[in-house]
Amino acid sequence: MNLSRREARVLAEIERMLRRQDRAFAGSMDALNTDARDAAGPVRAGHRFACTVSRREFACLALATLTFAAVPPALVVVLSDPPCPSQFQPNVSP
Numbered sequence: 001m002n003l004s005r006r007e008a009r010v011l012a013e014i015e016r017m018l019r020r021q022d023r024a025f026a027g028s029m030d031a032l033n034t035d036a037r038d039a040a041g042p043v044r045a046g047h048r049f050a051c052t053v054s055r056r057e058f059a060c061l062a063l064a065t066l067t068f069a070a071v072p073p074a075l076v077v078v079l080s081d082p083p084c085p086s087q088f089q090p091n092v093s094p
Contacts, residue, residue: 003011019026
């Protein structure tokens with residue numbers, strides 16, 4: 001999810017204030033970000049916090065979603081009792 005320009009500007013100002021007020025904390029956060037960046041591999045511009053989903057994970061998620069969307073209506077149709085035939089026959093008197 002990308003930030004709007006206003007949100008990015010506010011976040012940048014918060015980060016600048018943090019760096020001025022607590023340099024030790026800012027240094028430890030920089031170290032954590034460096035470690036995470038090295039572990040995650042190259043990061044595209046603007047995708048610092050983007051999560052990556054493999055095709056296999058996406059396929060499993062799609063299959064699970066379709067299953068949970070299709071099974072309940074199918075069970076209702078299959079397990080429902082058929083209507084009584086006498087309800088739909090017209091009253092015929094001789």
